[in-house]
Amino acid sequence: xxxxxxxxxxYPGGSYADSYQWSSYQMTPAFGQAGNLGYLSGAxxxxxxIQLMSNAQAQAVISVDWGSGFLWNSNKTAMAIPSTNGSxxxxxxxxxxxxxxxxxxxxxxxxxxGVDAEGNNWQTAGYWAMIRAASPLAQNDGYNFLRINHPAxxxxxYWEVGNEPYGDGYYGGGNGYECDYAVPYPYTNYxxxxxxxxxxxxxxxAVKAFSIAMKAVDPTIKVGAxxxxxxxxxxxxxxxxxxxxxxxxxxxxxxxxxxxxFVIVHWYPNFSDNLGTNLLSEAGSIIPxxxxxxxxxxxxxxxxxxxxxxxxxxxxxxxxxxxxxxxGADNYPYLVNGTNGVPILGPVEALFAADCYSTWLNxxxxxxxxxxxxxxxxxxxxxxxxxxxxxxxxxxxLCNPGDAFVKATxxxxxxxxxxxxxxxxxxxxxxxxxxxxSSQTVQVTIxxxxxxxxxxxxxxxxxxWTSTNEVPATGPTSNSISSVGSTFxxxxxxxxxxxxxxxxxxxxxxxxxxxxxxxxxxxxTVTFTATATNQPPPPLTFSLLSAPTNATLNAATGAFSxxxxxxxxxxxxxxxxxxxxxxxxSLSATQSFSIMVNPLTLPSLTPVSFSNSLFTMQxxxxxxxxxxxxTSTNLTQWSADFTTNSPAMPFSWQDIAATNSxxxxxxxxxxxxx
Numbered sequence: 001x002x003x004x005x006x007x008x009x010x011y012p013g014g015s016y017a018d019s020y021q022w023s024s025y026q027m028t029p030a031f032g033q034a035g036n037l038g039y040l041s042g043a044x045x046x047x048x049x050i051q052l053m054s055n056a057q058a059q060a061v062i063s064v065d066w067g068s069g070f071l072w073n074s075n076k077t078a079m080a081i082p083s084t085n086g087s088x089x090x091x092x093x094x095x096x097x098x099x100x101x102x103x104x105x106x107x108x109x110x111x112x113x114g115v116d117a118e119g120n121n122w123q124t125a126g127y128w129a130m131i132r133a134a135s136p137l138a139q140n141d142g143y144n145f146l147r148i149n150h151p152a153x154x155x156x157x158y159w160e161v162g163n164e165p166y167g168d169g170y171y172g173g174g175n176g177y178e179c180d181y182a183v184p185y186p187y188t189n190y191x192x193x194x195x196x197x198x199x200x201x202x203x204x205x206a207v208k209a210f211s212i213a214m215k216a217v218d219p220t221i222k223v224g225a226x227x228x229x230x231x232x233x234x235x236x237x238x239x240x241x242x243x244x245x246x247x248x249x250x251x252x253x254x255x256x257x258x259x260x261x262f263v264i265v266h267w268y269p270n271f272s273d274n275l276g277t278n279l280l281s282e283a284g285s286i287i288p289x290x291x292x293x294x295x296x297x298x299x300x301x302x303x304x305x306x307x308x309x310x311x312x313x314x315x316x317x318x319x320x321x322x323x324x325x326x327x328g329a330d331n332y333p334y335l336v337n338g339t340n341g342v343p344i345l346g347p348v349e350a351l352f353a354a355d356c357y358s359t360w361l362n363x364x365x366x367x368x369x370x371x372x373x374x375x376x377x378x379x380x381x382x383x384x385x386x387x388x389x390x391x392x393x394x395x396x397x398l399c400n401p402g403d404a405f406v407k408a409t410x411x412x413x414x415x416x417x418x419x420x421x422x423x424x425x426x427x428x429x430x431x432x433x434x435x436x437x438s439s440q441t442v443q444v445t446i447x448x449x450x451x452x453x454x455x456x457x458x459x460x461x462x463x464x465w466t467s468t469n470e471v472p473a474t475g476p477t478s479n480s481i482s483s484v485g486s487t488f489x490x491x492x493x494x495x496x497x498x499x500x501x502x503x504x505x506x507x508x509x510x511x512x513x514x515x516x517x518x519x520x521x522x523x524x525t526v527t528f529t530a531t532a533t534n535q536p537p538p539p540l541t542f543s544l545l546s547a548p549t550n551a552t553l554n555a556a557t558g559a560f561s562x563x564x565x566x567x568x569x570x571x572x573x574x575x576x577x578x579x580x581x582x583x584x585x586s587l588s589a590t591q592s593f594s595i596m597v598n599p600l601t602l603p604s605l606t607p608v609s610f611s612n613s614l615f616t617m618q619x620x621x622x623x624x625x626x627x628x629x630x631t632s633t634n635l636t637q638w639s640a641d642f643t644t645n646s647p648a649m650p651f652s653w654q655d656i657a658a659t660n661s662x663x664x665x666x667x668x669x670x671x672x673x674x
């Protein structure tokens with residue numbers, strides 16, 4: 001882990017997350033099958049995982065149990081089939097065990113966690129902190145594996161709710177592949193297909209409850225919710241005729257967008273050949289669409305990327321990150337180990353991992369990606385470093401935390417390139433030759449910077465293999481390189497990547513990337529992060545020279561956010577940004593663009609119906625604004641009955657308080673709302 005530069009690990013990971021009981025080190029029977037208890041290897045309980053974190057000097061992403069309630073069998077020897085899915089109380093106790101201080105135990109500052117739906121009393125935050133701090137008892141009460149003599153809080157920051165909750169049978173029926181006891185098993189007795197208790201909205205409501213309970217214990221943690229993965233998952237993540245055919249993600253975020261700090265995707269790309277050529281093209285073609293969507297702005301429906309959903313449904317989109325807590329290259333039709341004596345599987349895994357990680361790192365919202373080691377060899381390597389460890393080592397030569405990616409382009413589809421302005425005064429360049437058969441001589445041109453004529457080159461690829469085994473014979477090589485500078489050429493063998501480090505000479509003005517004009521509706525938040533480069537890279541400071549009064553810009557990161565108000569409809573708003581480098585002399589650059597806000601259209605309340613004491617109406621209007629439904633009995637005094645932030649349109653609403661007496665309704669559009 002240290003050699004690879006890994007700084008985050010996911011636990012317990014995968015589908016086990018929705019059956020694993022952290023406080024008993026047991027598995028709940030999966031899918032209502034009493035004997036289906038999975039497998040837990042030795043020394044992989046939470047206490048040992050904390051020890052691994054400490055030894056590896058790594059952070060964790062914890063997957064809390066969303067799928068299975070905590071229920072012992074009658075003699076408390078194994079978990080029993082529960083009557084409900086996971087509880088916020090169990091998740092909050094896990095946060096308490098990891099992060100709470102022993103100093104709050106028995107004081108008024110202690111946090112009561114409470115009793116869950118199965119009747120389990122999860123005590124207080126201080127209670128779990130005291131267990132973490134204690135030494136094992138002479139007579140084990142079942143908690144000795146959690147007594148690790150660790151008085152200080154561990155400080156685990158990132159917590160995801162469940163694992164792939166859309167796999168619970170809601171789409172397509174059957175038992176699904178992801179355990180969720182919100183509906184009993186088997187599906188032959190209890191239908192799961194399109195069951196509202198398994199719906200995206202139900203999951204989103206649960207995420208909200210989990211987040212509130214967990215942050216009551218530790219307000220500093222970050223909580224994540226699952227999104228489907230654009231664009232490929234749009235082919236299945238909706239049900240025609242249910243909720244207007246909405247996709248998974250907007251339905252989830254409509255419920256919990258105010259309560260999360262990151263969204264989660266998993267990505268296992270489909271590819272059309274077993275030699276890796278199609279797979280390797282996916283990082284450059286799919287990841288930009290996954291993050292930013294495609295087509296004219298604003299994006300809607302299947303043109304939407306993760307940033308679009310975050311912007312539309314999270315009140316503070318600039319603060320919501322993106323986690324890829326699973327990705328890998330092991331998908332149908334499966335890569336061959338080699339062909340005609342040429343290694344395929346290992347080199348492709350290395351190039352794919354390096355390309356994915358480095359591409360995601362270009363996006364400011366991206367915070368984490370976890371490679372899933374399907375067979376043990378791609379990472380662990382059966383005793384020696386696997387190809388993905390070598391890929392991570394190459395990326396550690398390219399960049400480190402705090403470095404800045406800069407714009408880099410290639411005019412050849414199977415040559416991938418990344419550029420990094422490093423804090424140590426070097427320019428890092430990653431070149432990946434995705435051609436299976438041919439070497440490529442690459443002409444490199446670098447602008448806006450003065451570079452040394454010598455540097456260091458690291459290389460890893462097919463030449464590091466002596467057979468078609470998945471695991472390479474040797475790791476990355478390094479050599480000095482001369483005759484570089486602002487223009488030079490380098491030759492890459494087939495299926496090989498290079499990292500070049502070239503020292504930067506002198507101080508140059510920062511370069512602020514161009515910013516496109518925007519056209520939006522009232523309420524549609526414009527968010528982006530201004531990107532600037534400078535060599536050598538002193539601290540950069542961003543500022544607004546002109547902008548609408550309620551626009552914000554983070555001085556350190558360049559993150560811009562503006563959500564137009566109703567009063568700003570039908571306006572054109574010029575915006576100017578400046579970035580200043582703190583070197584000597586102080587140098588700056590500016591960019592200007594405009595944001596046009598469309599005219600506001602009046603909403604309509606049609607059709608309406610009254611049946612079974614429920615008054616139902618459908619609200620139609622622009623996408624973007626907030627909508628508040630108000631009711632009155634006298635047209636003078638109005639009360640707010642329902643408020644929704646930038647919903648997908650149209651949406652339906654039911655008044656459960658309706659009677660046969662007169663009642664009036666109106667819709668107020670914001671922001672701001674009263």
